[in-house]
Amino acid sequence: MKKILPVLLTLTMIFAFAACGEADEPVGDAHPGVPEDEVTTPASDDATPPQEGNADLDETDEFPSDEGWQTESDGVVDEPTPDPIPEPEPIPEPEPVPVYVTPFTDTDKTMYITGTTANVRAEYNTDSDIRGTLSHRDSVRVTGISTDAGIEFYRVEFNGGTAYIHSSLLSDNTAARTGDSR
Secondary structure (H helix, E strand, O other), X not given: OOOXXXXXXXXHHHHHHHHHOOOOOOOOOOOOXXXXXXXXXXXXXXXXXXXXXXXXXXXXXXXXXXXXXXXXXXXXXXXXOOOOOOOOOOOOOOOOOOOOOOOEEEEEEEEEEOOOEXXXXXXXXXXXXXXXXXXXXXXEEEEEEEOOOOOOEEEEEEOOEEEEEEHHHEEOOOOOOOOOOO
């Protein structure tokens, strides 16, 4: 009796497998009754799941697992988490720019060179570059008079720009004569 039981079990399994498919189909065919050249399979796991109402698909078509796919019934969109945006570095406040007050009062008058020659300077000090010279009795248009103690210069127009002449070398009249250039 012990020998008959394994034989019966083996025969039962053979008949069960034979009853599952047709005799002319290969074992393991996923689409029985459909010619092999008409069977389509997804190209990869990234395949798009079927949309509702698609007439080309029916309920028997096989697709990869819906895991990770969003459906209309989910109501939740699976989106990648964006990289955190770094905090911007604070912009330093600019240092206040000192307000420079020109130590000159605006004026508009003609004055005359009283020395033999007068140096016309780039800035209102005797160490600045000399832009040119003027001779005794030459006239110059004065655009500013020094208002700061210790600054003894006139602001003048010279060769289309602004220049400075020491106040001891200019006078309101042509007859005055003083020392040499500064």
